[in-house]
Amino acid sequence: EKVVFKKEDVFIKQDNELKHMIKWVIPNAQKNTMEPILIHLEPGGSSEEHVPHEGEEFGYVLSGNIYLCLGTRNYKVKKGESFYFKPSINHYITNAGKSSSRILWISTPPSF
Numbered sequence: 001e002k003v004v005f006k007k008e009d010v011f012i013k014q015d016n017e018l019k020h021m022i023k024w025v026i027p028n029a030q031k032n033t034m035e036p037i038l039i040h041l042e043p044g045g046s047s048e049e050h051v052p053h054e055g056e057e058f059g060y061v062l063s064g065n066i067y068l069c070l071g072t073r074n075y076k077v078k079k080g081e082s083f084y085f086k087p088s089i090n091h092y093i094t095n096a097g098k099s100s101s102r103i104l105w106i107s108t109p110p111s112f
Contacts, residue, residue: 019045019095035110039093041066041101046094052087055108059083059093064101066093087111 011024019042029035039047041064059068060082068075071089076096085091087107095101 015048018048019043020047030110032110034106034108036104036106038062039103039105041093041095041103043095043098043100045100047092047105049090049092050087050111052089053109053111055087055111057083057085057087057091057105057107059103059105062102062104064099065096066101066103067096068093 005026009025009027011027013022013024015021021040023038023040025036025038026032029037041047059077061077061079063079065076065078068077068083068085068091070085070091075083077083077093093103093105
């Protein structure tokens with residue numbers, strides 16, 4: 001079983017409409033219990049909106065500022081801050097600033 005993953009193992013998906021890029025840092029993580037990704041949001045960019053599901057969500061903002069949108073509530077999360085929630089309502093993140101944002105986002109079970 002592979003333990004260490006290198007740059008060449010990363011799978012990247014670019015979405016020009018939502019202005020984001022997702023990097024799956026663990027290949028085939030969808031078969032695991034948790035799914036870590038790095039998501040880059042351009043100004044005005046957002047993740048896809050996810051519907052309620054079982055599990056937990058954790059994120060850490062590496063750079064920039066984002067809004068975590070949970071149902072009708074929005075939480076500003078700045079560089080160096082993290083978020084954690086149980087995904088019982090629709091949720092997504094959006095870029096809150098004028099520069100790009102980078103977030104380490106971990107979902108369990110996998111949902112990206």
